[in-house]
Amino acid sequence: MTTLIATGHPLQRAGAWAAAVIAGRDDPGRVSEADLEAVSAAVVADVVAAATTPKDTSRYDWWKVLFALYPNSKATHSKRPSDPNVLRPDIERLFAPDVPEAGPTRPCTFCNTGTTAVWAKSNLPLFDTSKSLNTLPPGVPGWPVCRGCRIAMWALPYGAWVTAGSATVLSCENETAQRDFARRNVRRARRVMHAGFTGVPATARPETVVLAALRDATEGLCATTLWSFKNDNQDPWLRVTRTRRAVPAFLATVDGNAPLRRGWHLLRRSLTRYDAQGRIVAGGEGEAARLLFEAEDGRSRPLLGQLHRLLADTDGAWSAGDREALVGLAFTYAEEVFGMETDLDPVATLIADWIEQGSSPRGRLAEYRNAALNDYKLGTLLVQAYTRLQLEGSKTTLAGPELWRPLIRRQPRAWEQRMLLFAQVSVLLQQRGVAIGAKEADPRQEREIEALAERPAFAADGEDEDEYDGFHDYEMGQA
Numbered sequence: 311m312t313t314l315i316a317t318g319h320p321l322q323r324a325g326a327w328a329a330a331v332i333a334g335r336d337d338p339g340r341v342s343e344a345d346l347e348a349v350s351a352a353v354v355a356d357v358v359a360a361a362t363t364p365k366d367t368s369r370y371d372w373w374k375v376l377f378a379l380y381p382n383s384k385a386t387h388s389k390r391p392s393d394p395n396v397l398r399p400d401i402e403r404l405f406a407p408d409v410p411e412a413g414p415t416r417p418c419t420f421c422n423t424g425t426t427a428v429w430a431k432s433n434l435p436l437f438d439t440s441k442s443l444n445t446l447p448p449g450v451p452g453w454p455v456c457r458g459c460r461i462a463m464w465a466l467p468y469g470a471w472v473t474a475g476s477a478t479v480l481s482c483e484n485e486t487a488q489r490d491f492a493r494r495n496v497r498r499a500r501r502v503m504h505a506g507f508t509g510v511p512a513t514a515r516p517e518t519v520v521l522a523a524l525r526d527a528t529e530g531l532c533a534t535t536l537w538s539f540k541n542d543n544q545d546p547w548l549r550v551t552r553t554r555r556a557v558p559a560f561l562a563t564v565d566g567n568a569p570l571r572r573g574w575h576l577l578r579r580s581l582t583r584y585d586a587q588g589r590i591v592a593g594g595e596g597e598a599a600r601l602l603f604e605a606e607d608g609r610s611r612p613l614l615g616q617l618h619r620l621l622a623d624t625d626g627a628w629s630a631g632d633r634e635a636l637v638g639l640a641f642t643y644a645e646e647v648f649g650m651e652t653d654l655d656p657v658a659t660l661i662a663d664w665i666e667q668g669s670s671p672r673g674r675l676a677e678y679r680n681a682a683l684n685d686y687k688l689g690t691l692l693v694q695a696y697t698r699l700q701l702e703g704s705k706t707t708l709a710g711p712e713l714w715r716p717l718i719r720r721q722p723r724a725w726e727q728r729m730l731l732f733a734q735v736s737v738l739l740q741q742r743g744v745a746i747g748a749k750e751a752d753p754r755q756e757r758e759i760e761a762l763a764e765r766p767a768f769a770a771d772g773e774d775e776d777e778y779d780g781f782h783d784y785e786m787g788q789a
């Protein structure tokens with residue numbers, strides 16, 4: 311009989327995978343009764359230690375995590391006993407085996423296994439709030455939760471990417487990526503318990519961990535969903551973002567191609583933010599990773615939007631090689647992830663010719679930049695450019711309206727087409743030495759970016775294996 315089932319509920323699923331990792335098993339289905347017993351003992355030890363530790367210790371940081379997930383539980387209540395021996399039995403009881411005499415057997419809320427245990431919502435993250443992912447069937451005194459799922463729901467913070475006030479879990483169809491995400495987080499959780507949040511990189515982000523897991527696990531298709539939430543009594547929230555199914559293929563393409571890696575590292579570097587003292591407040595790695603995630607409504611165009619912002623700087627921000635690397639990244643993303651097939655060369659040439667042949671190429675470039683992403687303005691500009699070049703007797707065949715019409719219609723991916731067109735035009739102009747300022751080569755910076763491009767693009771900086779040298783997977787009962 312299976313004792314632990316990873317269900318479709320994102321929090322239970324994350325917890326089940328965490329329990330499997332803690333038990334040293336390849337997947338939740340292989341977790342035995344004895345494993346469950348051991349995982350339960352480890353979780354109880356950590357909870358009791360966190361709940362009874364003085365506030366000024368680093369172990370107290372783990373209590374903050376528990377408080378963010380289970381704010382009304384016995385472990386986080388403000389009047390909880392400070393003596394571990396008094397608190398422990400209450401926590402142990404949460405994960406004890408079912409008692410057959412305890413009441414009628416009901417199907418578990420998560421996995422349908424018959425259980426006599428009924429949990430109050432205070433033990434279940436997000437069940438206490440209006441953001442709840444579930445509602446209780448009428449006439450049931452609480453949530454029936456089997457032992458495996460009770461342990462999974464409290465193994466959750468180990469398998470989630472946690473901060474002192476929130477948690478993020480991953481759902482994805484690829485089991486290897488799911489396990490990898492859990493494994494990295496279990497390791498990180500141990501670090502937080504021993505050294506507090508000051509012991510883990512402050513600028514790391516869950517999105518970076520997902521990309522590393524996807525990159526290691528699969529080059530095929532795999533959609534992911536990230537659920538971030540805070541189970542706060544006052545102000546709970548739940549945020550859902552997704553990556554498209556082809557993102558792993560995009561990651562593999564970028565990782566295997568030096569100019570694309572260069573583009574990714576330029577993007578990263580442009581997103582790193584510093585405070586007045588020169589300390590990093592937003593790591594470029596994490597900020598770049600976030601751009602591959604889209605909000606639930608699917609209206610965001612994060613990566614291409616950010617690349618456009620970078621490419622729209624035509625005043626000497628980029629060397630020709632930099633610009634080509636960034637443009638290559640944009641085209642690769644559009645092709646791999648959106649499945650777009652684009653041949654924008656003829657239209658890009660038309661616009662570049664028109665800009666080059668003006669009395670003020672810089673003025674025309676500014677005009678085009680202003681119109682580039684707007685269907686109506688771009689349409690007007692294309693008519694004007696086409697007519698003007700025709701009147702002036704262009705020697706080459708001009709791209710006619712049948713080629714640029716798809717770019718100015720209101721149709722799916724037209725915005726992305728216009729973005730790529732601008733990218734392409736900017737490359738042509740920079741190659742011709744027209745209107746776009748080229749960055750002075752800075753040998754030091756050049757060496758830095760080349761060294762970066764040598765490295766894998768998605769290694770999850772700060773969450774690296776090397777960072778944890780000698781720090782092996784979770785050891786049972788270490789607490």
Ligand SMILES: [Zn+2]
Nearest residue numbers: 418421456459
């Ligand atoms: Zn269950």
